[in-house]
């Protein structure tokens with residue numbers, strides 16, 4: 031399993047005079063074990079629970095290499111936060127990202143894919159890859175969002191109301 035991707039990664043490293051070290055292998059195995067969107071620190075914790083000695087810096091460097099080699103995708107979830115996922119040839123999906131909880135939802139819409147191809151054709155552009163991300167509030171977070179908005183409206187209304195003046199006692 032994952033032989034093809036492992037081969038791509040090994041060749042990529044070789045071209046840069048790097049080796050598939052035990053640490054790099056461990057990060058690869060953890061990412062390719064299942065289809066999820068991992069944060070770097072989640073990977074670190076998972077590897078630590080498996081008693082793998084690995085530094086945070088090594089994880090970040092390895093993730094950079096994996097993304098650059100094209101076998102791992104990166105989704106930006108906040109200003110300085112990414113989630114990483116394994117990519118497989120022939121598999122493609124895009125993402126909805128929740129601003130509140132960071133949940134990443136995958137979707138595939140043939141109409142959008144088709145439209146993107148049309149746009150490329152119009153510009154004589156050969157598409158090699160794309161990533162489409164929409165940011166917003168997920169189904170689970172929307173009720174909380176609505177309640178928070180109602181609370182702040184109520185607070186604004188209350189503060190607009192005049193407090194009855196208290197008699198000053200000396």
Ligand SMILES: [Zn+2]
Nearest residue numbers: 128131168171
């Ligand atoms: Zn959410």
Ligand SMILES: [Zn+2]
Nearest residue numbers: 115123125136
């Ligand atoms: Zn995904």
